[in-house]
Amino acid sequence: MISRLPLLVARTALAFTVAPLVDGIIRKTKARFQCRRGPSLLQPYRDLLKLRFKEDLAPETTSWIFRATPLVLVVTTAVAAALLPIPALPAGGFASDPIVFLYMLAAGRFFTLLAALDTGSTFTAMASSREATFAALAEPAVLLAIFLLAAPGGQLDFGAMIRATVAGGGSMPGHLLAVAALTIMAILETGRVPVDNPATHLELTMVHEGLILEHAGRDLALMSWGASVRQLLLFTLVLDLAVPGVPVTRPGVLALVIGLGVYLGKLALVAIGVGTLESAIAKMRLFQVPDLVGLSVVLSVLALVTSAMGR
Amino acid sequence: MTGLLLTLAVAVAALGGLLAIVATPWPTLAHRLAYGSAVVAGLLTLPGALILLLTGQTLTASVLDLPVIGALGIRLDPLSAVFVALTALVGTAVAVFALGYARDHVSDGDAGVLGGTFTLFLLSVGLVPAMDDAAGFLLAWELMAVLSFFLVGWDQRDEATRRALVGYIVVTQLGTACLIGSFAGLWAIAAHPAFAALQHAAAGLSPDIRDLLFVGFLTGFGAKAGLFPLHAWLPEAHPVAPGHVSAALSALMVKVAIYGLIRVLFGILGAHAAWWGIALLLLGSSSAVLGALRAALESDLKRLLAYSTIEHVGIIAMAIGAAALFAALGRTLPAGIALMAALLHAVNHACFKGLLFCGSGAVAREARTRDLDLLGGLMIRMPQTAALMLIGAMALAALPPMNAFASEWLTFQALLQGLESGSPWLRTGLPLAAACLALAGGLSTFAAIKAFGVGFLARPRSEAALAASEPAPSMRLGMGILALACLGLGVAMAPVARALSSALGSIRLSAPAATGWTLATPTGSLSMPGLWMAMIGLMVLVTLGSRRRKARRMAPVWGCGGALDARTQYTATGYAQPVRRIFARFTGRPAPREVPYRPVVDTVMALSRRASRMQPGSIHLYLLYVFGALLVVLASLRGIR
Numbered sequence: 001m002i003s004r005l006p007l008l009v010a011r012t013a014l015a016f017t018v019a020p021l022v023d024g025i026i027r028k029t030k031a032r033f034q035c036r037r038g039p040s041l042l043q044p045y046r047d048l049l050k051l052r053f054k055e056d057l058a059p060e061t062t063s064w065i066f067r068a069t070p071l072v073l074v075v076t077t078a079v080a081a082a083l084l085p086i087p088a089l090p091a092g093g094f095a096s097d098p099i100v101f102l103y104m105l106a107a108g109r110f111f112t113l114l115a116a117l118d119t120g121s122t123f124t125a126m127a128s129s130r131e132a133t134f135a136a137l138a139e140p141a142v143l144l145a146i147f148l149l150a151a152p153g154g155q156l157d158f159g160a161m162i163r164a165t166v167a168g169g170g171s172m173p174g175h176l177l178a179v180a181a182l183t184i185m186a187i188l189e190t191g192r193v194p195v196d197n198p199a200t201h202l203e204l205t206m207v208h209e210g211l212i213l214e215h216a217g218r219d220l221a222l223m224s225w226g227a228s229v230r231q232l233l234l235f236t237l238v239l240d241l242a243v244p245g246v247p248v249t250r251p252g253v254l255a256l257v258i259g260l261g262v263y264l265g266k267l268a269l270v271a272i273g274v275g276t277l278e279s280a281i282a283k284m285r286l287f288q289v290p291d292l293v294g295l296s297v298v299l300s301v302l303a304l305v306t307s308a309m310g311r
Numbered sequence: 312m313t314g315l316l317l318t319l320a321v322a323v324a325a326l327g328g329l330l331a332i333v334a335t336p337w338p339t340l341a342h343r344l345a346y347g348s349a350v351v352a353g354l355l356t357l358p359g360a361l362i363l364l365l366t367g368q369t370l371t372a373s374v375l376d377l378p379v380i381g382a383l384g385i386r387l388d389p390l391s392a393v394f395v396a397l398t399a400l401v402g403t404a405v406a407v408f409a410l411g412y413a414r415d416h417v418s419d420g421d422a423g424v425l426g427g428t429f430t431l432f433l434l435s436v437g438l439v440p441a442m443d444d445a446a447g448f449l450l451a452w453e454l455m456a457v458l459s460f461f462l463v464g465w466d467q468r469d470e471a472t473r474r475a476l477v478g479y480i481v482v483t484q485l486g487t488a489c490l491i492g493s494f495a496g497l498w499a500i501a502a503h504p505a506f507a508a509l510q511h512a513a514a515g516l517s518p519d520i521r522d523l524l525f526v527g528f529l530t531g532f533g534a535k536a537g538l539f540p541l542h543a544w545l546p547e548a549h550p551v552a553p554g555h556v557s558a559a560l561s562a563l564m565v566k567v568a569i570y571g572l573i574r575v576l577f578g579i580l581g582a583h584a585a586w587w588g589i590a591l592l593l594l595g596s597s598s599a600v601l602g603a604l605r606a607a608l609e610s611d612l613k614r615l616l617a618y619s620t621i622e623h624v625g626i627i628a629m630a631i632g633a634a635a636l637f638a639a640l641g642r643t644l645p646a647g648i649a650l651m652a653a654l655l656h657a658v659n660h661a662c663f664k665g666l667l668f669c670g671s672g673a674v675a676r677e678a679r680t681r682d683l684d685l686l687g688g689l690m691i692r693m694p695q696t697a698a699l700m701l702i703g704a705m706a707l708a709a710l711p712p713m714n715a716f717a718s719e720w721l722t723f724q725a726l727l728q729g730l731e732s733g734s735p736w737l738r739t740g741l742p743l744a745a746a747c748l749a750l751a752g753g754l755s756t757f758a759a760i761k762a763f764g765v766g767f768l769a770r771p772r773s774e775a776a777l778a779a780s781e782p783a784p785s786m787r788l789g790m791g792i793l794a795l796a797c798l799g800l801g802v803a804m805a806p807v808a809r810a811l812s813s814a815l816g817s818i819r820l821s822a823p824a825a826t827g828w829t830l831a832t833p834t835g836s837l838s839m840p841g842l843w844m845a846m847i848g849l850m851v852l853v854t855l856g857s858r859r860r861k862a863r864r865m866a867p868v869w870g871c872g873g874a875l876d877a878r879t880q881y882t883a884t885g886y887a888q889p890v891r892r893i894f895a896r897f898t899g900r901p902a903p904r905e906v907p908y909r910p911v912v913d914t915v916m917a918l919s920r921r922a923s924r925m926q927p928g929s930i931h932l933y934l935l936y937v938f939g940a941l942l943v944v945l946a947s948l949r950g951i952r
Binding site: 052055056057058060061062063065067071072074075076078079082097099100103104106107110113114116117118119120121126128129132133135136138139140141142144147148150151154155156203214217219222286287290297301304305307 | 720724842871
């Protein structure tokens with residue numbers, strides 16, 4: 001455990017460093033589609049830094065739950081980040097459990113949703129109710145896809161799942177269907193269009209932005225940063241299982257640099273893809289979201305039948 | 312030594328309970344005597360049962376040479392010891408809580424009868440797992456049922472409560488009838504009521520008869536545990552009882568039914584048919600999803616918790632079902648892991664559900680309502696109770712790093728064990744079961760957020776909630792013990808799993824599910840202390856790294872230019888609206904509780920009216936008849952032999 005500590009710290013540090021950049025690329029892409037030059041790629045970092053030095057405000061009604069939530073969100077997200085391997089970087093043989101990963105993110109969300117109720121504001125509570133509903137629906141769909149992807153490797157472990165994908169399972173029809181199901185859920189869980197519009201300015205349609213409406217200053221910086229890292233982790237999860245690339249066999253400085261470059265390149269492509277998608281389609285109505293979850297579950301069940309009967 | 316401790320505990324509980332009832336004219340004395348003896352008995356039992364569990368010993372005795380039935384066999388093997396220890400731990404904490412909670416009854420004058428009955432009830436709950444023959448088991452089982460009937464309707468005497476009580480009595484006695492039928496059948500074949508004799512007899516039976524016996528046992532234990540489709544009485548009966556009684560019912564009595572199911576399935580019948588496991592998996596997943604969905608929609612705090620009990624019983628039943636399925640397929644290692652998950656989840660659920668029911672009792676007592684739509688702001692007014700309830704709510708949602716997360720993790724692992732086997736049906740069915748478990752988990756997280764967020768945070772929604780204050784110290788102490796148990800079990804889940812492996816040994820299964828402080832199965836491993844250390848370490852680091860220069864300023868909430876007050880806040884009903892709308896197909900139908908029971912209740916009521924000539928109308932006498940009838944049945948079976 002102790003010997004693997006540097007690796008875990010490195011994964012977490014990487015996730016927290018890169019996450020705002022992904023937001024920057026998505027925003028830039030959307031700006032280009034709108035024929036604007038758009039803010040610099042580094043703008044999300046500047047925003048975080050600016051908020052860090054703003055005054056902290058808290059609604060009068062709130063308890064310590066509201067004040068502790070930014071901290072809890074960052075901590076749970078950091079533990080989740082430490083668990084998620086990046087195939088092109090050394091794996092370190094550390095068991096990284098998908099269930100702990102998902103439930104860690106769920107614990108962070110639990111506190112975020114409680115903090116939203118703590119304000120007593122109707123807007124945050126409405127966002128809380130919607131996000132809680134999406135989360136409850138998403139959980140079985142995500143888990144089913146994870147279970148399917150874990151089955152060929154015989155272990156509930158990200159490392160084993162990636163190895164099974166690299167070893168040739170990645171092109172099996174069951175695998176492709178499960179990855180498609182997981183991708184849909186990643187879009188839902190990160191609160192992107194068509195489920196939620198992160199750029200909206202109308203409180204009534206906000207989900208994720210609504211949740212953090214009452215946070216300010218350092219608290220808001222931590223909440224936004226936590227949300228970006230969470231988005232990065234879900235994108236990385238899909239990348240890991242869709243296009244893992246070749247795992248590092250002989251660690252060295254060169255391998256590390258190439259691996260990091262490949263990973264960042266893939267992330268940038270995903271970010272441009274998400275930005276394009278957001279520019280091309282409209283947000284769907286709230287009560288159409290269950291259909292999206294249904295689509296994911298249907299894909300998973302198809303994957304299940306394909307792989308169970310195929311062997 | 313252990314024998315002495317346990318005998319002493321039984322004597323203390325029995326004497327204390329009876330004396331308290333006798334001492335009713337002196338309510339303060341009776342109140343203290345009743346709950347005090349429950350605490351003392353619990354503290355005597357806990358070390359005794361833990362020694363049995365840790366050393367793997369078995370304690371046997373033969374007591375009460377009854378005139379017709381014969382001597383009752385007592386046998387405490389490690390499996391029984393788990394449930395006896397659980398009863399002692401949770402029972403002690405709930406009795407401490409009741410010292411403060413039930414004080415109102417001192418002025419009402421009925422504290423002695425309530426307390427005495429409660430202590431005797433806890434004793435009966437602890438006795439059921441200790442019984443080693445069908446006669447003793449059914450006697451203790453029926454004693455537990457009869458005492459619980461008295462306790463359920465104690466505080467509320469309105470029409471709705473009476474209906475809930477009648478429903479409860481009918482379903483419970485229906486279940487007991489099934490149990491008596493199955494036990495009596497085996498007893499008649501074995502010609503001896505001892506479990507060992509029954510097991511021997513069961514081994515020689517044809518599969519059809521065994522299937523029939525299984526259905527009888529499943530109905531009997533399922534009715535008591537609140538397993539779908541015999542669950543509808545539970546959310547009616549558990550919430551109307553006084554707070555400490557609700558806690559004991561949901562945390563302990565339900566677990567005794569789980570014990571019975573495990574004992575009969577693996578200790579007597581032997582898991583022979585794969586369909587038994589599949590049936591349990593199906594019923595378990597249905598209970599888990601339906602219970603969680605109803606909990607997500609419910610606005611009454613105690614009913615929400617009762618529905619969540621159905622959900623968690625469903626999860627335990629899923630794990631038992633997976634164990635039975637694997638055992639029938641001859642795969643003993645996965646069977647052991649699945650049963651370990653069931654045992655751990657039963658222990659965890661008892662701790663956090665006891666805590667949550669005590670807490671909701673405290674809220675109902677201080678804020679004079681259980682309706683979430685009238686609560687709120689308790690985090691400020693009852694900070695300690697609220698913090699303890701938060702621990703319970705996180706455990707209810709199975710979030711890390713709480714205890715229930717570890718047992719749910721192990722349940723997921725158990726379901727994955729089936730994927731290597733050849734059958735396509737298993738490879739399709741078990742992931743779907745895991746998806747049901749995840750859906751139940753998601754919905755129960757929703758329910759936990761709603762219950763805690765609406766009930767305890769933001770502004771109070773009524774005058775009563777505004778005036779609420781922290782409850783008596785003994786109530787906080789009782790809840791604190793259970794919260795500590797939740798946290799402690801969360802850290803030490805792996806050592807606990809190793810201690811419980813002797814319990815699996817007593818039904819000839821083994822589960823190497825833990826090494827050191829790590830839960831480990833062939834498909835994955837989980838270090839709960841590691842998780843705790845990581846979270847606490849990061850918490851300290853982030854706090855130090857982001858120190859603020861000056862304190863937060865308190866400011867009004869953004870209200871779009873208008874003023875926000877308690878009445879503009881979201882309610883629990885409003886919070887659940889999206890879920891209600893999405894699942895309208897499953898929840899829009901008329902209340903399902905009417906469907907399976909109505910004919911049974913009607914028949915029983917008609918028969919009762921006809922038989923009312925021999926009954927003066929006292930429910931106490933009715934219950935005595937039921938007890939007498941059981942004695943007659945047992946005696947006549949003795950006669951057959």
